[in-house]
Amino acid sequence: MTTVSRGIGYAALATAGLVALAAAPFAMAEDAKPRRTKGVSIAATSTLPLAAQMPKLTGYALRLRTIVLRPGAVVGYHSHARHSVVAYIVSGVYTEHRDGQGIIAHKPGEQWIEGADVAHWSENRGAMPAILINVDLVAAQ
Numbered sequence: 001m002t003t004v005s006r007g008i009g010y011a012a013l014a015t016a017g018l019v020a021l022a023a024a025p026f027a028m029a030e031d032a033k034p035r036r037t038k039g040v041s042i043a044a045t046s047t048l049p050l051a052a053q054m055p056k057l058t059g060y061a062l063r064l065r066t067i068v069l070r071p072g073a074v075v076g077y078h079s080h081a082r083h084s085v086v087a088y089i090v091s092g093v094y095t096e097h098r099d100g101q102g103i104i105a106h107k108p109g110e111q112w113i114e115g116a117d118v119a120h121w122s123e124n125r126g127a128m129p130a131i132l133i134n135v136d137l138v139a140a141q
Contacts, residue, residue: 033097033121039073042066043131049140061140067132069094069124077121085114085136092130096122 043066050057069075069092087106094106098120106112114120124130 033077079119090131
């Protein structure tokens with residue numbers, strides 16, 4: 001290896017090191033997922049036991065909830081491995097940090113599914129409440 005090519009190799013290595021150092025705070029910030037929920041309330045809940053509707057689903061109920069995230073609210077990091085959800089946003093902006101997909105800003109009128117493969121946390125970065133309608137299948141009470 002000549003002196004020139006060794007110098008270029010060291011320069012490339014140094015540049016790669018600087019890029020990694022510059023990106024480190026962003027990687028650490030993504031790893032710092034909030035675990036606690038704050039600023040979230042359930043405005044309404046309706047539940048339909050499914051035994052009479054679909055006998056194969058005895059022991060389960062369909063649940064409909066209106067969830068309100070006040071400005072600055074956070075829903076702590078969690079998984080939907082056992083609890084899938086169909087969601088719809090009525091107002092505000094619901095910012096979701098979904099593993100493997102980055103940040104998704106859901107706006108009024110949008111709907112999405114949080115299936116068994118979803119792990120995420122979310123927040124309301126806006127100045128007005130984010131209001132969601134969630135439907136899920138839960139154990140009957």
